[in-house]
Amino acid sequence: MSQRAVAVGLRVAQTLPVLIGVVLISFLLTRALPGDPAAYFAGVMADAESIEATRVKLGLDKPMPQQFIMYVGDLLQGDLGQSVGTGRPVLTDLAERLPASLELTLSALLLSCLIAVPLGVWAAVRQGSWVDHLCRVLVTAGVSLPTFFTGVLLIYIFYYLLGWAPSPLGRLDFIYIPPPHVTGFYLVDSALAGDAETFFATLRQLVLPAATLALFTLAPIARMTRAAMLTALSSDYIRTARAAGLPPRKVLYGYAFRNALLPVVTTLGMVFSFVLGANVLVEKVFAWPGIGSYAVEALVASDYAAVQGFVLAMAVLFVLLNLIIDLSYALIDPRIGFASK
Amino acid sequence: MTDTPAPQSNSAFAHLVYVLRDNPVTLIAFALFAFFVLSAVIGPYVVPHDPLATNATLALTPPSWTHWFGTDSLGRDVFSRVIVATRLDLTISVAAVALSFVIGGVLGAVAGYWGGWWDIVLNRVFDTIMAFPLFVLAMGIVAALGNTVENIIYATAIINIPFYARLVRAEVNIRREAGFAQAARLAGNSHIRVVAFHIFPNALPPMMVQVSLNLGWAILNAAGLSFIGLGVRPPTPEWGIMVAEGANYIVSGQWWVALFPGLWLMLAVFTFNLMGDGLRDLVDPRRRT
Numbered sequence: 001m002s003q004r005a006v007a008v009g010l011r012v013a014q015t016l017p018v019l020i021g022v023v024l025i026s027f028l029l030t031r032a033l034p035g036d037p038a039a040y041f042a043g044v045m046a047d048a049e050s051i052e053a054t055r056v057k058l059g060l061d062k063p064m065p066q067q068f069i070m071y072v073g074d075l076l077q078g079d080l081g082q083s084v085g086t087g088r089p090v091l092t093d094l095a096e097r098l099p100a101s102l103e104l105t106l107s108a109l110l111l112s113c114l115i116a117v118p119l120g121v122w123a124a125v126r127q128g129s130w131v132d133h134l135c136r137v138l139v140t141a142g143v144s145l146p147t148f149f150t151g152v153l154l155i156y157i158f159y160y161l162l163g164w165a166p167s168p169l170g171r172l173d174f175i176y177i178p179p180p181h182v183t184g185f186y187l188v189d190s191a192l193a194g195d196a197e198t199f200f201a202t203l204r205q206l207v208l209p210a211a212t213l214a215l216f217t218l219a220p221i222a223r224m225t226r227a228a229m230l231t232a233l234s235s236d237y238i239r240t241a242r243a244a245g246l247p248p249r250k251v252l253y254g255y256a257f258r259n260a261l262l263p264v265v266t267t268l269g270m271v272f273s274f275v276l277g278a279n280v281l282v283e284k285v286f287a288w289p290g291i292g293s294y295a296v297e298a299l300v301a302s303d304y305a306a307v308q309g310f311v312l313a314m315a316v317l318f319v320l321l322n323l324i325i326d327l328s329y330a331l332i333d334p335r336i337g338f339a340s341k
Numbered sequence: 342m343t344d345t346p347a348p349q350s351n352s353a354f355a356h357l358v359y360v361l362r363d364n365p366v367t368l369i370a371f372a373l374f375a376f377f378v379l380s381a382v383i384g385p386y387v388v389p390h391d392p393l394a395t396n397a398t399l400a401l402t403p404p405s406w407t408h409w410f411g412t413d414s415l416g417r418d419v420f421s422r423v424i425v426a427t428r429l430d431l432t433i434s435v436a437a438v439a440l441s442f443v444i445g446g447v448l449g450a451v452a453g454y455w456g457g458w459w460d461i462v463l464n465r466v467f468d469t470i471m472a473f474p475l476f477v478l479a480m481g482i483v484a485a486l487g488n489t490v491e492n493i494i495y496a497t498a499i500i501n502i503p504f505y506a507r508l509v510r511a512e513v514n515i516r517r518e519a520g521f522a523q524a525a526r527l528a529g530n531s532h533i534r535v536v537a538f539h540i541f542p543n544a545l546p547p548m549m550v551q552v553s554l555n556l557g558w559a560i561l562n563a564a565g566l567s568f569i570g571l572g573v574r575p576p577t578p579e580w581g582i583m584v585a586e587g588a589n590y591i592v593s594g595q596w597w598v599a600l601f602p603g604l605w606l607m608l609a610v611f612t613f614n615l616m617g618d619g620l621r622d623l624v625d626p627r628r629r630t
Contacts, residue, residue, distance in 0.1 A: 017465065017468075018468060018469060018472045021465065021466070021468065021469030021472065022469060022472050022473065024469070025469055025470070025473070025478075026481070029481050029482065029484075029485040030485070032485040032486060140611070140614065140615070140618075141611070143557075143610075143614055144557065144607055144610040144611040144614055145607060146561055146564060146565065146568075146581075146584070146603065146606050146607060146610070147565075148565065148568045148581075148584060148585075148588075149584055149599070149603035149606065149607065152584060152587070152588045152591050152599050152603065153600070153603070155588075155591055155592065156591045156594075156596050156599075156600075159592065160591065160592060160593075160594050160596075167592070168592070272474075273474045273475060274474075274476075276474035276476075276477060277474045277475060277476025277477050277565075278476070280476065280477065280480070280565075280569065281565055281568060281569065284568070284569055285588060295477075295480065296569045296570070299480060299483075299484055299488075299569065299570065299571060300569075300570045302484075302488075304484060304485070307480065307481060307484040308481060308484070308485075310477070310480075310481075311473070311477055311478065311480065311481035314473070314474050314477045315472055315473045315474065315477070315478075318472065318473065318474050319472050322472075
């Protein structure tokens with residue numbers, strides 16, 4: 001047991017150098033601004049004197065290593081700088097908009113797992129059947145789909161042609177009042193408030209953007225599930241289990257599927273990286289008020305502090321998520337040891 | 342001298358024919374690829390309309406015989422713009438992939454051959470780059486360097502470098518002490534010559550597969566960046582920006598403005614992905630699926 005604690009501790013410790021690297025890169029990005037950062041942060045109307053004052057105020061006159069230490073110090077206090085666009089601290093902006101993005105991302109991932117995992121399993125069990133072919137077509141087409149284009153297409157079909165979906169503008173139609181703020185997830189909040197009408201209104205707004213993201217993530221998950229199931233099904237322990245006369249259902253779900261889960265969970269980590277990027281595009285298409293569309297607005301307005309804050313926040317989120325995934329192996333796989341690393 | 346290479350290239354050709362006959366999808370992929378290259382090279386000279394010419398009286402007309410893909414909000418011919426855009430989109434992705442191929446190849450070879458200190462530092466750097474969600478990192482790089490097409494290329498190149506470097510590092514590392522490499526060194530070749538001309542060529546086949554798969558991804562990435570308003574500026578025709586312009590009209594039913602550039606983008610990515618699978622069959626029969 002203590003051995004496992006050590007392994008977990010080691011894995012946690014491994015994230016530290018990566019986190020330091022991430023902070024270093026985002027520091028370099030803020031210092032790589034075209035032209036003079038001081039002139040930029042001083043504003044359009046600044047003269048030479050106020051640019052100089054801004055330089056001293058931001059510590060840009062100091063040597064680089066010292067600037068880096070100041071930058072890290074600011075970060076540790078949760079200071080990501082001020083957004084020029086909203087006039088508020090970047091961290092406040094991001095924290096306010098994060099639930100919207102997470103609600104979208106998580107429901108998309110859930111949706112795509114619900115479709116992709118059974119599809120992959122089915123394709124592996126009935127190898128060579130029409131399900132297998134369907135799986136292959138979906139996988140090849142899925143990786144070629146530009147998310148923003150799928151989103152536009154879905155809007156055309158389900159909003160314009162069929163009229164099933166509400167207008168693709170944000171999280172909730174303007175005739176509804178957002179539920180009282182508890183978690184920031186509208187679905188959870190409206191359910192907590194017992195407001196069925198708002199709940200379904202939220203759900204209707206969520207379906208199209210979540211489906212767009214899910215379509216994008218379907219391919220890697222289905223492919224990995226199929227491959228992992230094929231490997232598991234051809235192993236010796238499955239042959240033994242079958243020979244011992246265990247019912248097929250038990251063999252499939254109790255033995256093969258549990259062993260196939262591991263690579264699938266690993267893929268989920270990689271998929272998350274894509275999703276965080278694709279999120280930006282989907283949020284733009286559906287006018288979703290998350291951190292992705294915040295970053296796009298900031299980019300267009302050259303609001304550097306906001307963009308860099310966003311990049312850093314995403315990277316930290318991704319690193320932590322990979323950590324959680326690695327740690328969750330310990331739950332899935334009792335043999336776990338991080339010895340191989 | 343003259344007759345020895347002949348059977349070899351003949352058998353390589355026979356192998357190509359065999360693989361293509363075995364897998365007609367690969368043949369289609371190569372045909373599509375030829376089509377896209379042709380569009381990029383001669384497209385701007387053969388399109389029926391000027392891609393930049395506006396005509397207010399013809400704004401947002403649906404597809405017809407004169408305007409195959411219809412016209413956009415300024416009356417520009419969508420078909421001409423889609424075809425002309427091929428050159429820019431392919432240029433961005435090819436330039437980006439070429440940059441990451443060269444830089445990643447050199448760094449990976451250095452790390453794999455000399456190892457030690459270099460290897461550790463480079464690995465850490467690549468780990469850090471991969472720790473970012475890659476599209477988000479590309480956004481950050483473009484924001485920091487400035488909003489131009491060149492910077493889109495650099496950003497796309499940077500986020501792809503780790504893949505090439507890792508691949509080359511592994512391929513070079515396993516052959517560092519191989520018999521042929523030691524023989525080459527013994528024959529008096531310098532280390533650089535041994536890496537560059539004896540070991541590195543062995544990494545080329547898997548790298549070509551990676552290139553083909555990467556090209557599709559680079560196009561998606563560049564189009565995504567221009568979709569959110571980075572890099573390419575209007576009125577330049579480019580697929581991502583055309584979908585962005587068309588997205589405004591999709592809710593009022595003018596589907597053709599966004600559909601055709603989006604379809605072309607999809608088809609291009611699809612082509613490169615299929616070609617990558619086909620190339621993998623060619624260079625590595627064991628991994629054939």
